[in-house]
Amino acid sequence: MPEADNRAVVDLLGVLAYAELTAFDRLAEDARLAPTLDGRASLARMAAAEIGHHGRLHERLVEHGADPSEAMAPFVRALDAFHEGTRPSTWLEGLVKAYVGDGLATDFYREIAAFLPPPDRDLVLEVLADTGHADFAVREVRAAITRDRRLAGRLSLWGRRLVGEAISQSQAVIAEHDRLAALIVVGTGDLAGVGRLIERITAAHTDRMKTLGLNP
Amino acid sequence: MPEADNRAVVDLLGVLAYAELTAFDRLAEDARLAPTLDGRASLARMAAAEIGHHGRLHERLVEHGADPSEAMAPFVRALDAFHEGTRPSTWLEGLVKAYVGDGLATDFYREIAAFLPPPDRDLVLEVLADTGHADFAVREVRAAITRDRRLAGRLSLWGRRLVGEAISQSQAVIAEHDRLAALIVVGTGDLAGVGRLIERITAAHTDRMKTLGLNP
Numbered sequence: 001m002p003e004a005d006n007r008a009v010v011d012l013l014g015v016l017a018y019a020e021l022t023a024f025d026r027l028a029e030d031a032r033l034a035p036t037l038d039g040r041a042s043l044a045r046m047a048a049a050e051i052g053h054h055g056r057l058h059e060r061l062v063e064h065g066a067d068p069s070e071a072m073a074p075f076v077r078a079l080d081a082f083h084e085g086t087r088p089s090t091w092l093e094g095l096v097k098a099y100v101g102d103g104l105a106t107d108f109y110r111e112i113a114a115f116l117p118p119p120d121r122d123l124v125l126e127v128l129a130d131t132g133h134a135d136f137a138v139r140e141v142r143a144a145i146t147r148d149r150r151l152a153g154r155l156s157l158w159g160r161r162l163v164g165e166a167i168s169q170s171q172a173v174i175a176e177h178d179r180l181a182a183l184i185v186v187g188t189g190d191l192a193g194v195g196r197l198i199e200r201i202t203a204a205h206t207d208r209m210k211t212l213g214l215n216p
Numbered sequence: 217m218p219e220a221d222n223r224a225v226v227d228l229l230g231v232l233a234y235a236e237l238t239a240f241d242r243l244a245e246d247a248r249l250a251p252t253l254d255g256r257a258s259l260a261r262m263a264a265a266e267i268g269h270h271g272r273l274h275e276r277l278v279e280h281g282a283d284p285s286e287a288m289a290p291f292v293r294a295l296d297a298f299h300e301g302t303r304p305s306t307w308l309e310g311l312v313k314a315y316v317g318d319g320l321a322t323d324f325y326r327e328i329a330a331f332l333p334p335p336d337r338d339l340v341l342e343v344l345a346d347t348g349h350a351d352f353a354v355r356e357v358r359a360a361i362t363r364d365r366r367l368a369g370r371l372s373l374w375g376r377r378l379v380g381e382a383i384s385q386s387q388a389v390i391a392e393h394d395r396l397a398a399l400i401v402v403g404t405g406d407l408a409g410v411g412r413l414i415e416r417i418t419a420a421h422t423d424r425m426k427t428l429g430l431n432p
Binding site: 018021024025028029031032036037038040041044045047048051052054055058068069072073076 | 234237240241244245247248252253254256257260261263264267268270271274284285288289292
């Protein structure tokens with residue numbers, strides 16, 4: 001595999017660092033929708049885990065000689081637009097977003113991490129590791145659907161909206177960042193490789209929707 | 217010193233656990249007012265530290281055989297009222313609240329912790345330890361006042377409002393919780409002891425306002 005361009009690595013760590021910061025924000029906001037103090041604390045803990053990851057990426061950017069704020073800046077608009085466009089209006093929508101949205105993002109970053117040199121690859125895989133909170137979202141959403149079947153239809157639509165927004169924002173990010181695009185195309189080998197990458201991510205998304213008891 | 221009533225210990229750990237949960241919320245909300253990505257990440261890290269403390273208190277409540285949500289419930293109204301009544305409208309107000317408000321609360325809980333048996337006392341002192349973030353607030357507020365002197369007057373008023381709200385809500389909490397009131401009176405020895413406790417807390421508050429460059 002050809003050595004990844006150092007600036008492409010900084011781009012990837014930058015987008016990921018900002019993604020963790022917005023994930024913190026969003027989880028903290030959704031925590032306030034929790035119907036119980038336990039649920040609120042669970043989401044707050046997920047948020048805290050994200051900011052811990054942000055800190056690790058921040059340090060690594062500094063080691064690369066990059067200014068972390070500058071590395072994050074080019075991605076602020078697209079990620080904010082994603083979150084603005086998918087603001088949950090209920091506790092359950094927030095949980096579906098935490099599970100399905102983060103799952104999508106994690107798969108995407110994990111695929112790209114495979115093209116990085118070992119120290120950066122290991123760091124990215126580490127900050128993407130599930131902190132066990134996915135189980136919480138799955139349990140809560142499944143229990144709610146069992147109590148009220150009509151929720152399944154509404155939350156399935158919501159899941160499809162999340163994936164639509166995620167695709168459109170990722171395309172915008174990649175179209176504007178040639179180095180990231182090159183990293184993906186070179187890493188996957190060719191455009192057919194990119195196609196297979198998208199297929200893997202889509203299949204995993206379908207599995208997650210089913211795990212929640214929703215129609216993909 | 218007489219052994220503290222176990223239920224009073226649960227009360228204190230309960231109010232503190234809920235205080236950490238609301239501190240998380242509030243810091244996470246204020247992070248969004250940050251003028252820079254660095255400032256936003258700093259406040260998010262403070263929020264994460266609070267939720268870590270919440271987790272420690274949660275565990276200890278379980279060890280005491282208490283249900284953490286039930287232990288927190290009696291204090292939800294007063295603490296929410298404090299935060300509703302002191303919602304910062306600017307980034308600097310948020311920082312003054314983080315420094316002055318948390319300082320007041322910390323001093324108060326630390327005084328009461330002295331009356332607890334060692335394992336609980338040590339835990340409370342540990343979760344109250346400053347995570348180094350106070351320096352950040354002091355630096356930002358002092359720099360802002362140097363740039364614009366008029367801010368000092370406005371932020372001084374804000375500091376006085378914080379202390380007024382804090383006193384009125386603490387009185388409400390103590391008046392409604394006989395075991396906590398007894399813990400404080402027995403611990404300080406008598407009402408004169410309570411008076412000296414309040415004096416120490418007030419003196420420390422005055423010092424903090426001066427540290428920020430504000431009129432107490």
